[in-house]
Amino acid sequence: MKSTKHVSVMGKEAIQMLQLKKGMTVFDATLGGGGYTREIYKKIMPGGILIACDQDMQAIDRFKKDFSDIAKNIQIVHLNYSHIRKILKDVNVSHVDAIVADLGLSSDQIEETDRGFSFSDNGLLDMRMNQAAQISAGDIVNEYPEEKLAQLIYMYGDEKFSRRIAHAICENRPIEKTDKLTQIITDCIPMNMRKKSRIHPATKTFQAIRIAVNDEFGHLKVFLTEGIDVLQRSGRFSVVSFHSGEDRLVKNIFRENARGCICAPEMPVCRCEHEPQVQLITRKPLKPTDEEIRDNPRSRSARLRVVEKL
Ligand SMILES: C[S@@+](CC[C@H](N)C(=O)[O-])C[C@H]1O[C@@H](n2cnc3c(N)ncnc32)[C@H](O)[C@@H]1O
Known part of the structure; x- marks a missing residue:
């Protein structure tokens, strides 16, 4: 197995915001190449507890191999971060001083052709972050009804040619490899739009299929809500997201939890007794x-949001 090629994005800012000290207990929701994990380790050890999770077993194996010296002092868990409560319970921790999540994919995942995340390679239609998950991109592309496919491409990809793309996909089934899918999608985008756009014509559709395969928004919602619950008072929660749908979800959940009364505006008096959590x-x-964008263009779309538990 090759060593990680992933270059952390906004790691300095995301970790600085956590205000870490020696001896703290920290949950790193997205181990990936381990860039964030190693920085957190330096700040809280000795004496701290570091729990790091990833749903990708390859990321975990690679980290254990690349950083065996520190890996033995970290609780490394192969699970989806939406199971944060179970993960903490299993390691006998009830609350944490800080949580960090660096969402999406690592470069190690994108560059591995057979995982099917990249439209520039000829990989299998997989896209599962967790290799043990049931549904792959191939199932969605080859089995979803046209209407459902169009909806998900529109909803998760903000793709205005979603109907045309869904129709072309259904017409060209079976589709086994990413290069065929890339070509079908590309042919659906008018030439003048292709010329104007800064991104590859298949970007949005690939993103939408990946989000659906991994139920990314469903897990993120649960994780953000439960994460706020398990934070200690004054504990900080940093999230780095990479596209507008993800950032919108983080923004909305953080804002909802920062609000006091959530009664409908027409209610004359508050009945909800809702207290702000963060x-x-x-x-x-x-x-x-x-400078970071120049050195690592992949960081261009990153957005960091932080809350503190009240
Ligand atoms: C951008 S990388 C993290 C990079 C890491 N912060 C670093 O500096 O090397 C995102 C990682 O999160 C993992 N991931 C994404 N969604 C997840 C989820 N719902 N549960 C657990 N891990 C997840 C991916 O498998 C990937 O390895």
Whole structure:
């Protein structure tokens, strides 16, 4: 197995925001190449507890091999971060001082052709972050009814040619490899739009299928809500997201939890007795510096949001 090629995005800012000290207990929801994990380790050890999870077994195996010296002192868990409560219970931790999540894919996943995440390779239609998951991209592409396919491409990809693409996919079944899918999608985008756009014509559809395969929004919702619950008072929660749908979800859940009364505006008096759980530390998301974007163009779309438990 090759060593990680992943370059962390906004790691300095996301970790600085956590205000870590020696001896703290921290949950790193997305181990990936281990860049964040190693920085957190330096800040809280000795004496701290570091729990790091990833749903991708390859990421875990690679980290254990690349960083065996510190891996033995970290609780490394192969599960979806939406199981944060179970993960903490299994390691006898009830609350944590900080949580960090660096969402999406690592470069190691994108560059592995057979995982099917990239439209520039000829890989299998897989796209599962967890290799043990039941549904793959091939199942969605070859079995979903046209209407459902169009809906998910529109909803998760913001793709305005979603209907045309879904129709072409259904017409060209079976589709086994990513290069065939890429070509079908590309042919659906008018030439003048292709020329104008800065992104590859298949980007949005591939993103939408990946989100559906991994139920990314469903798990993220549960994780954000339960994560806020298990944070200690004054504990911080940093999330780095990579596309607008993801960032919108983080923004909305953080804002809902920062609000007091959630009664409908027409209610004359408050009946909900809802108490704010967190305060927003970043009212607007932080973005990568020009220097980081220059050195690592993949960081361009990153947005960091942070809350603190009340
Ligand atoms: C961008 S990478 C993290 C990189 C890491 N922070 C670093 O600096 O090397 C995202 C990682 O999160 C994992 N991941 C994404 N969604 C997840 C989920 N719902 N549960 C657990 N792991 C997840 C992916 O498998 C991937 O390895």
